[in-house]
Amino acid sequence: MTLYGDDPEHPSSTPSFRNIIRKLRRLLIGGSPRQHILLLLGWAFLFFAGLRIIQSLLAHPSTPSLQCQNPTHELSKHIPVPALQDKSLLLSIWRQLQAIYDDHPPQPLDLGLNQFRSASDFPSLEDIKTHTPISLDDARAARKSHVEVTKKLLSYPSQLFSGKGVVMLAGGRYTSFATTGLGMLREVGSKLPVEVWVKDETEENEDWCEELAKEGMACRRLSDYMDTELLEHGYQLKICSIIFSSFEQVLFLDADNIPVKNPDVIFKSKSFTDTGVVMWPDYWKHTGSPMLPYIVGLSDEASEILRPDQTVESGQLVWDKKRHWKALCLAAYYNYYGPQHYYTMISQGWAGWGDKDTFLIALRSLRQDFYMVPHKLKTLFLNGTPEGVGMLQADPTKPASYEPMFLHSNIVKWSIRGFLCRGCGNDTVNPIKTSSLENPKSNIHPYLKNHSRIFKLEDMKAMNIDPEPLIWKSFEHVACRSVWQGEGLCNRTRTHMEKTFGYSFEKSWASPLVGGGGDRICIRPT
Numbered sequence: 001m002t003l004y005g006d007d008p009e010h011p012s013s014t015p016s017f018r019n020i021i022r023k024l025r026r027l028l029i030g031g032s033p034r035q036h037i038l039l040l041l042g043w044a045f046l047f048f049a050g051l052r053i054i055q056s057l058l059a060h061p062s063t064p065s066l067q068c069q070n071p072t073h074e075l076s077k078h079i080p081v082p083a084l085q086d087k088s089l090l091l092s093i094w095r096q097l098q099a100i101y102d103d104h105p106p107q108p109l110d111l112g113l114n115q116f117r118s119a120s121d122f123p124s125l126e127d128i129k130t131h132t133p134i135s136l137d138d139a140r141a142a143r144k145s146h147v148e149v150t151k152k153l154l155s156y157p158s159q160l161f162s163g164k165g166v167v168m169l170a171g172g173r174y175t176s177f178a179t180t181g182l183g184m185l186r187e188v189g190s191k192l193p194v195e196v197w198v199k200d201e202t203e204e205n206e207d208w209c210e211e212l213a214k215e216g217m218a219c220r221r222l223s224d225y226m227d228t229e230l231l232e233h234g235y236q237l238k239i240c241s242i243i244f245s246s247f248e249q250v251l252f253l254d255a256d257n258i259p260v261k262n263p264d265v266i267f268k269s270k271s272f273t274d275t276g277v278v279m280w281p282d283y284w285k286h287t288g289s290p291m292l293p294y295i296v297g298l299s300d301e302a303s304e305i306l307r308p309d310q311t312v313e314s315g316q317l318v319w320d321k322k323r324h325w326k327a328l329c330l331a332a333y334y335n336y337y338g339p340q341h342y343y344t345m346i347s348q349g350w351a352g353w354g355d356k357d358t359f360l361i362a363l364r365s366l367r368q369d370f371y372m373v374p375h376k377l378k379t380l381f382l383n384g385t386p387e388g389v390g391m392l393q394a395d396p397t398k399p400a401s402y403e404p405m406f407l408h409s410n411i412v413k414w415s416i417r418g419f420l421c422r423g424c425g426n427d428t429v430n431p432i433k434t435s436s437l438e439n440p441k442s443n444i445h446p447y448l449k450n451h452s453r454i455f456k457l458e459d460m461k462a463m464n465i466d467p468e469p470l471i472w473k474s475f476e477h478v479a480c481r482s483v484w485q486g487e488g489l490c491n492r493t494r495t496h497m498e499k500t501f502g503y504s505f506e507k508s509w510a511s512p513l514v515g516g517g518g519d520r521i522c523i524r525p526t
Contacts (some may be wrong), residue, residue, distance in 0.1 A: 067460035076186045082193045085160050085246045087224065092225050093157055094243075097329055101336045106295070107141035108134070108339075109346045113353070123350060124309075125286060131348045132289045139302075142295045142341075149333050150297075150366070156325040164249035164267050165193040169241050171203030174255035176415040179208075179482070181258050182475025184467070186215060189262040192251070193218050197241035199228050207483040220244070232339045235354040238314070239328070239335050248322050254315040258407040258414060260467040261395060266318055269397040276320035277327075277363065280393045280406075281377060282313035286349040286357075295345070296365040306364075311347075313377060314356035315408035316393060316481060324368055331362035349392025375402045382412075382443060383456045389443075392463070397407045404463050412444060412454070416475035417484060419448060420492045437492070451499035469501040 021296040044358035067514050072513045111132060116123045123131070125245050166185065170178040178196060185194070193216045198204050200223035209219035222228050222237060227243050231237060249267055253259070272278050286309045297307055321328060332340040335355050346361060363370050375394035389412040395405040417424050421435045436442035437449065447454050453468055460466045476497060497503035504522040 007245055022523040039466065059079075076191075076215040079191055079193060081213050081216055082165060082218045082246050089157065089160060090225055092290060093160075096154060097332065098226075098336075100149055100152045101333050104145035104485050106145055106345075107138040108335055108341070110340045113344050113349050115349050122284060124346075125304075126305075127295060128287055128348065129290055132291075132293050133345060134289065136317050139291045139294055142291075143297070146297065146365075150326075150330060153329050156322055158322065161246060161248040161321055163193070163247055165195060165245070165247040166252070166263075167195050167197065167241050167245045167247065167250050167252045168191070168255055169197050169238055172257050173245055175205065176209070176417050177204070177409075177413050178255040179478045179484070180414045180416070180471060180474055181219060181253060181255060182212070182215075182217065183280035183477055184258045184260075184471060185253075185263075186257050187470045187474055190259065190264050191216075192264055193217070193247075195241075195245050195247070197222060197237075197244075199223065199237060201272045204484065211482055233354075235339055236335045238355055239358070242317075242319060245331060248320065250315075250317075250319050250321065251316040252319070253406075256406065256413050257315045258409055258467065259405065259409050260392075260465050261403070261405045263405060265397050271371040271373075271396045271399070273321070275369040275371045276398050277314050277359075277368075278318035279314070279360065279370060280316060280373045280374065280396075281375075282311040282352060282356070283377065284311055284351065285309065285466045286311055287348055287355075289344075289348055290347045292345050292361070296361060298364060309360070310372065311352055312356050312360045312372075313391065313393065313408065314359060315391070315410070317359065318396075318404045319359075324363070327359075327362045327366050327368050331358045332364060332420075334358040334362065353509070371396065374399055374481035378402070378404070380407065380455060381448065381459070383453055387443060389454070402463075404465055407467060412472055416478050416489065416493060419444070419475070420479070420496070421489055448496065451496050453500060469497075469503070472497050472501065472503075475519065 005139055005438060012018045043096040055286075111134070114131065116127060116131065137356055156368075168181065174200075177285050181192065182196070185192075194212075195218050196209075196212060197220045200221055204219060204221060212219060220241075222240055222244065228237075238252065238254075251263055251266065266272055268279060269278075284389060288306055293299040293303040293305050319328065334346075335358055338358065340356060342358065343353050345353070346357045360370070373394050373396045377391040377394070379388045380390045380392050381387060390407050392404040393406040393408060395403040418433075418435055420437050422438060430452060436444045439445060439484055444454055445454075455468050457466070460468070472493070478484055479486065479493040494503070494505055496507075506522050
């Protein structure tokens with residue numbers, strides 16, 4: 001019996017193995033030097049590719065104990081990128097609002113900022129009453145300006161905004177934090193489109209923006225719509241990003257806010273559909289000036305009516321612009337004059353000075369409904385210590401019981417470059433301070449060095465969450481597959497994931513060619 005290729009009845013058949021060998025022999029003996037080199041390179045490629053496949057199979061056998069999946073980022077490509085709205089119309093609206101604000105400044109224009117005698121003890125009622133002196137004439141002038149502003153607030157421009165989505169403010173060092181929060185947004189299953197806002201082009205990373213577009217996220221610049229040089233403080237940027245966002249219904253997240261549960265459900269919840277605004281409580285009660293209720297029209301004289309109110313923790317905020325457009329514009333007025341006047345009027349320099357309570361005061365002033373989550377926030381502690389590392393905020397769709405939805409990492413900032421990068425302080429494009437791995441004095445240095453959990457697993461299980469492994473999965477994307485990828489950073493990230501959480505990585509044969517981008521992430525179920 002002959003091989004098919006040698007069958008005389010099939011002269012044009014595919015050559016047999018022996019024919020191939022003969023041709024290779026003739027090529028090796030009689031071919032040109034260039035042909036010899038190309039042939040050897042081809043064989044070398046096939047050899048090493050085959051070796052990689054064998055190594056992968058030996059290192060990660062297919063067993064039921066190892067569950068592998070492609071990176072979540074690869075599964076988010078069908079989410080549409082938010083569309084740009086009419087820039088000229090939006091510019092016109094802001095100019096009209098700015099003219100109203102400029103025509104009616106509060107008095108005095110500069111209240112100054114004096115700290116309370118103690119930074120740790122909640123101020124006494126007497127201290128609150130007398131802390132920020134303001135004359136009756138100034139209070140009357142500020143009240144008159146406030147009345148004029150509320151009269152002239154613009155009607156809702158329905159042609160500008162539509163749909164629902166997430167808004168996040170990044171830029172500078174906050175971009176590194178944002179990579180974690182945005183990655184976790186997809187890890188927990190959110191399908192919402194996202195707009196990532198920065199102050200101006202100096203804070204924009206074009207390569208990162210191109211990556212975000214593949215996941216239904218768009219970069220936006222505030223400087224395209226306003227003169228950002230007029231703003232004195234970063235706190236003033238948040239409300240501008242909400243106003244300029246293309247979304248009608250907005251979930252705003254601070255750059256250091258990490259979802260631990262899919263937040264998409266909020267928009268369909270009764271707490272949101274009944275009111276159009278969802279806010280979360282902060283640790284302390286209101287400490288504003290007694291003149292504040294008078295100035296914003298809640299009383300006819302200096303008053304303590306706001307004293308029982310819980311202040312707002314605005315690391316997360318849900319807002320329906322259609323239903324609460326005027327309140328949003330009034331809050332923008334408070335922020336426009338925030339550093340000089342309203343931030344101090346609202347908190348008097350106690351903890352939380354900034355934009356966070358301007359949203360609540362605007363809603364109260366216009367007598368508009370809102371939903372305040374009834375559950376107190378919980379402090380998350382460093383594993384085995386009494387040291388707080390972040391705030392857990394509750395799921396607003398579960399009023400009867402506390403279930404966490406957001407981790408506002410206001411103390412330990414979750415950034416893979418901030419955790420494990422070596423030499424990033426010398427990065428001329430995206431510099432960071434010494435990483436926690438490089439700094440023995442960092443409170444999380446021993447956890448990174450010894451490959452242990454930062455959060456106590458028992459505490460997580462008690463709340464039916466375990467965000468830390470997913471955060472590291474988001475880290476791995478940044479370290480190994482993004483514009484910030486680096487071989488050393490990627491290897492350190494994967495080593496920590498393997499030793500701390502039981503992750504493993506199923507190598508793709510193409511990994512040496514694509515920098516690990518074809519690898520699959522695996523984890524043994526616990």
